[in-house]
Amino acid sequence: MADWDVAILGAGAAGLFCAGTAVQRGLRVLVIDHARAPGEKIRISGGGRCNFTNLATSHDRFLSENRRFCASALAGFRPQEFVTLVDRAGIAWHEKTQGQLFCDGKATQITDMLLRRATGADLWLETGIGPVSHDTGGFRIQTTRGTATAARLVVATGGKSIPKMGATGLAYDLARQFGLRVTDTRAGLVPLTFAQQDLEASRPLAGVATDAAIRHSGAGFTDALLFTHRGLSGPLILQISNYWQPGEGLSIDLLPGHDIAADLKTQRGRAGRMQVATALAHHLPERLAQAIAAETGLAAARLADQPNTALDRLAARIHRWQITPVGTEGYRTAEVTLGGIDTRDLDAKTMQARSTPGLFFIGECVDVTGWLGGYNFQWAWASGHAAGRALAV
Known part of the structure; x- marks a missing residue:
């Protein structure tokens, strides 16, 4: 039997949100990240205030080789639903222009909210991720902390933007390993x-x-x-x-x-x-x-x-x-990565790889990129929620 029901690679916006959704459905969850702290991109976003969503979110404000792919996940978790979570957490916020919502205080309030929502999940930080393998028993992840086994695996390691914060192409490497296609990537919002x-x-x-x-x-x-x-x-x-x-x-x-x-x-x-x-x-x-x-x-x-x-x-x-x-200026200052995991190889409702049941890709690593102004965070919440719900089925 696997040690966990699901292992999530990446403790960023999408990974933490997916973890919270999975925990609330009674699953044993492990989140692994090489960073010293979770949600580093959340911390620096919006000038430290976190532009956590946009009320004008719609699929036509996202770029992808399949512009409609994101519509299902976005419809399954809308901006107002995240606002409800923010309100319940007592986080004060304000709207700037064009539907952009920001925290009145520090962006770390959003990370803290996500961590509380995922209470019960095991969080391995400062943990390097090595080879990942798959067999009938699930997934085996070699890490610097030891081997972790999980029935299902969610990849939420982001794209290549801002390498000084630890961004890597791990998600793309894993996708190719399991036979998924990866579209050309380049720096976006740069x-x-x-x-x-x-x-x-x-x-x-x-x-x-x-x-x-x-x-x-x-x-x-x-x-x-x-x-x-x-x-x-x-x-x-x-x-x-x-x-x-x-x-x-x-x-x-x-x-x-x-x-x-x-x-x-x-x-x-x-x-x-x-x-x-x-x-x-x-x-x-x-x-x-x-x-x-x-x-x-x-x-x-x-x-x-x-x-x-x-x-x-x-x-x-x-x-x-x-x-x-x-x-x-390239990935050094880019806010996002354009391109990524080919959406033809993912189920739009669950974010599961069509070729490998139990394997999911969410967030920035997928070929879905939003406009500036909170759209990419909303994609993180929505894709994480879609996968999190599917994990419990």
Whole structure:
């Protein structure tokens, strides 16, 4: 007889939630992780406040080779159900923009809640995971603490993002070992970087932030853009990074919802002696306004001296800023991993591997990636809940 009913590899968001669901169904549960503490990505998320879900969650806000795969699990555990758990735990929270929910206090409150929910599970931290094998008796996991046997195995070890926190490709290795396919992976929700010639112009703007809009590959977002020493970041850029591919150009509207050409022409009639850069600074951060004016040859020019054609060219630079990033900052700063365990090899309702009964994959390691803003945590809760329920059947 196996030592445990289920072993869960990974004590992150998905693994802990799955453990709680399984424990509540009377199962003997073991959670194994090489980290010193559980829920490390929870701890650092949302600036330490944990953007734990998004009320606007729907399957069309997730990327996957099968965009509908996540719909079943998401329908089986909705954002409000997690909010109910948060409320019962006495955790104060608030809504920011676009349905994003954050803790008022520290993100570790969410981890503590998940651990209490999983009371009764055995938790092996600082435990290295070695070879995993399977036979008619279940699964055998070799660890630095010894051998663990379990009737069923849940892999919740995440993707490759933020390797300094211990991220590895273990889930993909195990998937391939058991005959599952793995789609190409790459860094997601990640800052974009510029080539050297573009950095010379943008580096002086490092730290400048402004609201902007972008559309690319069928996706569109309006949010904050941040100039960095390497290129661009901020929520807007992280969102579009999931849709951008190397070599592709991007067009950014630095003043969404405004007609800057019309505004400048109006100002020209009222305050023609005003410098173009000063007029732009009424709408954009001052350093950005000065940089754009200089780039277009209008650094010291007055509005009164500019014909409509010059102001239209300036407006085009602002509303349709054309850039071609050279790459991304990679897994080092990526919030998630795009791609992963091929959903064709998993049951959408249970997250169980079709080829190996008793083997489950949940969370980030699966080829399901949400938008920025709490969606990926909701996928962790939902996929963990789906597997946790199936374990008791």
